[in-house]
Amino acid sequence: MQLLANGIIMGAIISVGAVGLTLVSRILHFFYFGYAGMLVFGAYFTLTFFNFVELPLVVSLLLSIGLLAALAIAIDRLTFKSLRSRGTGPFGMMVVGIGLELLLRSSVRLIWGSDVMRFELPIKRALVFPFDVRITTNQLIIIGASLLLMYLLHLFLDMTKIGKAMRATADNIELAKVKGIDTEKVIMWTWGLAAISAGAAGFFLALDTRLVPIMGWKLLLPLFAAVILGGVGNPYGAVVGGMVIGLSQEISAGFMAPSYKPAVAFVIMTLTLLVKPSGLFGRGG
Amino acid sequence: MLTVQNLEKSFGGIRAVDGCSFEVEDETITGLIGPNGAGKTTVFNLISGFYQPDGGKILFRENRIDDLPPYRIPHLRLARTFQITRELQKMTVIDNLMVAPLDQMGESLWNSWFRIPSVKNQERKIKEKALDVLDFLEIEDLKDEYAGNLSGGQKKLLEFGRTMMTDPELILLDEPGAGINPTLMKKLNGYIETLRSEESMTFFLIEHDMDLVMQLCDPIIVMSEGKKLAEGSAREIQENEKVLEAYLGG
C-alpha cells in the first residue's frame, strides 16, 4: 500500500511534467532534452524566491514559472527559430536540445553550486493513513496541486482559442498551417505551457525530495517514457502515461532493487515503441 | 508479367486505391494516367513493397509479391524510380550508379576484409558497366560530380541510369518527364524505346504529358479515385467518354 501511495505521488509529478514535454515534442517535431534543464531551473528559481527572498511559496512558484517561460522563449529565439527556418531535422534539433541541457545544468551548478539544497519548510511529521500508509503534508500538497493544475490545463486546452489552436497544431501541423493558424504564435504559447509544466514538476520533485543539478536529467527518462506511452502530442495520454510509469516504478521497488526504477520506465518505453509507437491512445508518430 | 487484382489501400479515411485491377504485359510500354490524387503513385508504392495493401493481390511472373519487404522486390528484376528524384547527394555520380547492382560480393564485411582480389575484380566490372550507362545516357563527363550538384534533368537521367544498373526486366517510372525540358524528354523517350526493343525490357510509367503518353505508351490504363476507369490504346482512350469526364470534372 505504501508503494501504491508513493507511486501515485511519483505519478503525479511525472504526469505534470509530461504534459509540457509531450506538446513540445509534437509541436516542435523533436524530443527536447533541454526540458530537463527547464525542470531544474524551475525548482531553483522557486527555491531562490522562497528561501532567500522569503516570498510566499505560491508567489515564488508563479514568479519562477514566469521567468522560466521568458528563458524558454529566449532560447527558442536564439536557437530553434533559425533552425526551424533552415529546415533542420529532428536530429539536429535534438542535438541542440542536448547541448542546452548540458549548458543549463552547468549554469545551475555555477549559479547555485552542486551541493544538495532543500526548501526551508517547517518539518512536519508524516500523516498516518489506514494500512499504515505514511504521506507527508508536502506530498498531499503535491497531489492536490497536480490535480488542480491538470484541471486548469484541461480548461486552457479545451476552452481557449489558443489552447484549441495548440491542440489542432499538435494533431496535424500542416493542416493547422493551411487553416491559417499562426504556428509561430502557437510555438510561443507551447513554451509558456512547457514552463508551467516543467516549473511545477521541478518544484514538486524538489519538494518531495531535494534539489540537485542532476535531478532533471534523472527524471527525463521516465518523462519520455510517459510521453511515448501516452502518444506523443496527446496531453491526456501524457497524464495517464505519467501515472502508469510512476506507479510501475514505485511498485517495482517491492520486488527489485529500488535503484532499478529507471529501468522499468526504459522497458515500458521500449516495448511501447516496438509494439505500438503511436502510444496507448493512438495519436503521435 | 505483372498482375494487380482488386488492390485496396486507405490512409485514414481516404481510399487512395479502391479495388484496382490490371495487367502489364511483357515487352510493352504501359502507361498509367489519371488526374492528380487518383492513386497512381500509391499503386507504385504498393507494387514496390513500400506500403502493405489492405486488400487484393499483386503477382509478378505468377508469384505473389505483396507480402515482400521492399528490398526483396528489386531482386525479382522489378525496379522503380520516384516521382521526385532521390539522388544520393553527397556521393559522386559514378558512386550513385556503382552502388546499384544487386548482390555485390563486396557488400559483405567478410569479403571486404579478406577476399580483396575477387571484390576488386567484380568492382572493375561494375565500374565498366556504370561508365557504359553514363555513356548511353550521354552524361559521362559528370561522373565525378556530386549528385547533389546536378540539374533537375540530369538527376532524372541519373535515377534512370541507376535503375538500369540493377538489370531490371520491368521498370516502374513515376512521372519521368516531370520538370525536364522537351529536348531531354525526347532523349528519354528514345532510351525507353531502345531498351524495350533491344533489351526486351518492359516499362510501366505514370505520366502527365498526354502527347508523350499517347506517342509512347500502348496500352494505357486510366485511374480515377482509386479505381481503374478504362484501358486501351491511345485512340481508344482519347475517345472514351468516362475518361474525358474524369479529366474535365477533376
Next chain:
Amino acid sequence: MSGPAGFLIFFLTYAVVYAILAIGLNIQWGFTGLVNFGVAGFFAVGAYVSAFMSGSPSPYHLGGFGIPFPFALLIAMVVSGLFALILGIPVIRLREDYLAIVTIGFAEIVRLIIVSERNITKGPYGMGVIKPYKEVISSPMYGLFYLGISLAILAILYLAIARVVGSPWGRVLRTIREDERVALVLGKNVNWFKLQVLVLGSMVFGLGGAVFAHFFNFITPNHFLPMETFLVWVMVMAGGSGNNLGVIIGAVAVRGLWEGMMFLSDVLPQGVQIGAVRLGVIGLLLILVIMLKPEGILGERKTASDIL
C-alpha cells in the same frame, strides 16, 4: 616519467582512447547516419569485461580470469558486440529520434547495473584493473610503453575500418545515410546493414573501453556518464562525419580542450567548478556545431569507393 612529459603521455593515451571511440561512432553516425546515444554504455561494457577477464581471481567482483591482455581485449569487443546485437535486433528498425532515446536509456541502464550489482562490479567503489606486461617494462617507462600499445591498436583499427568503408559495403552505408528509400529500391537490406554497423561500431566502443580500463587501472561507474557519449559526439561532428582522420583530429582537439580547461582554475574566481564549466563548454559546442557547421570542420572525402 613525470612532469610535463608524463602529462603529455597521459594526455595522448587518453586522446587515443577517445579516438578509438570516435572511429566507432563515425562508422555508425558518420558513414551510416545511425544515431547511437549509448556510446558510454558499450564503453563501460568493454572496460568492465576486460577488467574481469584479465585480473587475478577476487572474491569481491566477477573474475578475474587471468586471461592474457590481447584476448581480454577481444572478449571485451565480442561482449560489447553481443550487447549491441541483443539491443539492436528489436530496435534497429525504429525511427532515428526514437533510437536516440532508446540507446541513451540503454547506456543509463548499463550504468545502473554497474552501480547496483556490487557483487559483480564492486558498484560505486570501482574496481582495479591490471597493467598489462608490467613485469617486463620498467615502471618509469611504462606510460610510454602503454601509449605505444594504444597507438598500435588505433593504427590497426584505422586501417581495418578504412578498408571496409572504402569497399562496396561502405558504399551501401553511405547510401543508407543519404536516403534509406534509395537503398531499399536498390535491393539493400537496410536493417541488416544497420545491425551490422551497430554491432561493429559497438565492438569498437568495447575496444575503447578495454584500452581505457588498462590505462586508467581503476574504473568506476562515474567514468561512464552520458557526458562521455556527448564528448564523443562532439569529436565526430566537429571533426567531420565520414572522415576517420578528421574524427581522430577531433578527438585530440576536444580532449585537449577538456584538459586545457583545467588550467582555467588559475583564472576563474574561487569556487567555480571546472566540472561545471566543462559541462557547459561541451553543451555549447554541440549547439554551435549544429548551428554553424553541420557538416563538420573537415568534411568528408569525395570518393566513396576507393578499392580500385
